[in-house]
Amino acid sequence: MWNYEKRLQFPVKITKTCPKTAQLIISQYGGPDGELSASMRYLAQRYTMPVKEVGGLLTDIGTEELAHMEMICAMVYQLTRDLTIEEAKTAGFDAYYVDHTKALWPQAAAGLPFSALEFTAKGDAITDLTEDLAAEQKARTVYDNLLRMITDPEVREPLKFLRTREIVHFQRFGEALEKTKDKLDSRNYYYYNPEFDKPAGFPEPPM
Amino acid sequence: MEANEALAIATVPCQQWGQLYEEGTALTNGTVFPDLNKPFYVTDTLVDSPVTMGKASTSLDPKQMEREQLMNKINQVSFFVNDLTLYLDTHGDDKEALKVLSDKGKERATLLDEFAEKYYPLTCDCIAKCSKAGEENLWANGPAPWEGACI
Numbered sequence: 001m002w003n004y005e006k007r008l009q010f011p012v013k014i015t016k017t018c019p020k021t022a023q024l025i026i027s028q029y030g031g032p033d034g035e036l037s038a039s040m041r042y043l044a045q046r047y048t049m050p051v052k053e054v055g056g057l058l059t060d061i062g063t064e065e066l067a068h069m070e071m072i073c074a075m076v077y078q079l080t081r082d083l084t085i086e087e088a089k090t091a092g093f094d095a096y097y098v099d100h101t102k103a104l105w106p107q108a109a110a111g112l113p114f115s116a117l118e119f120t121a122k123g124d125a126i127t128d129l130t131e132d133l134a135a136e137q138k139a140r141t142v143y144d145n146l147l148r149m150i151t152d153p154e155v156r157e158p159l160k161f162l163r164t165r166e167i168v169h170f171q172r173f174g175e176a177l178e179k180t181k182d183k184l185d186s187r188n189y190y191y192y193n194p195e196f197d198k199p200a201g202f203p204e205p206p207m
Numbered sequence: 208m209e210a211n212e213a214l215a216i217a218t219v220p221c222q223q224w225g226q227l228y229e230e231g232t233a234l235t236n237g238t239v240f241p242d243l244n245k246p247f248y249v250t251d252t253l254v255d256s257p258v259t260m261g262k263a264s265t266s267l268d269p270k271q272m273e274r275e276q277l278m279n280k281i282n283q284v285s286f287f288v289n290d291l292t293l294y295l296d297t298h299g300d301d302k303e304a305l306k307v308l309s310d311k312g313k314e315r316a317t318l319l320d321e322f323a324e325k326y327y328p329l330t331c332d333c334i335a336k337c338s339k340a341g342e343e344n345l346w347a348n349g350p351a352p353w354e355g356a357c358i
Binding site: 003006012133161168176178 | 286327
């Protein structure tokens with residue numbers, strides 16, 4: 001189960017209204033490489049993960065991604081908190097405003113709604129961990145792109161924090177993949193699927 | 208090829224325990240490990256003006272400044288706990304890391320209790336630690352985290 005802690009993982013304090021920036025950053029809420037997608041990906045994959053520590057890591061990173069989603073939402077909220085109708089009309093936020101006013105709704109920067117199609121749980125430890133490594137890199141690229149476009153330091157500091165987290169998570173998923181490989185035969189890692197097949201001599205979960 | 212390298216599969220070297228940042232630097236940089244801090248230098252020249260974060264706090268009344276300082280400390284210590292927890296997920300037998308996690312965990316519990324006693328509870332477990340427990344709805348006290356009022 002989860003408990004709520006009434007604070008952000010990293011402080012977000014944005015004083016300047018900027019609907020255009022909000023419209024870009026919202027991609028990390030509901031976009032293909034966003035924090036919601038990340039959290040759901042890891043929390044979905046953990047149940048069938050054959051190595052116990054890897055399931056634990058997916059739980060912990062999946063939980064941290066929820067805290068990142070909250071940071072992104074706080075940024076979008078603060079960037080549009082004092083929005084006037086004139087700002088909504090002129091600053092590239094008009095289409096979003098029509099459907100959601102100032103509410104937070106998970107969508108990509110280009111307006112596509114959040115979808116579970118943006119991540120997968122494939123049920124094969126090597127496949128899923130390789131997806132997770134790629135997912136962290138994709139999210140890092142989005143943060144790189146945002147940092148290229150956004151100049152307000154109050155927005156950049158939390159974005160830089162989130163970008164570093166992607167790199168740390170990449171390292172941990174790499175170590176998780178090594179732990180999984182340790183349990184398999186290095187002559188052929190693909191001889192069977194440790195999440196489905198139970199060949200003789202393969203340790204029963206939890207490994 | 209290294210011992211753990213094989214064809215047709217990804218390989219990431221396992222991180223070795225090393226130097227740690229102090230708490231404030233760790234939170235600002237997004238990791239407690241200098242080894243994993245890989246900043247994106249290419250955009251640093253794009254910044255509008257020197258970082259103004261926290262500047263607004265100097266004009267606050269002393270009571271709120273004190274509250275924000277305690278909140279900052281909680282954020283820093285809690286982040287240390289977060290990052291070390293992930294490290295220990297893949298380095299379960301690292302005694303040094305376990306010791307640091309245990310120390311920071313105790314410090315965090317004390318700070319959360321102190322915040323609850325002085326201001327408002329940040330977790331449901333801290334509600335009982337408030338002196339006003341049972342007299343009002345403490346869980347609804349304090350600004351919502353996304354308001355940015357109490358960093």
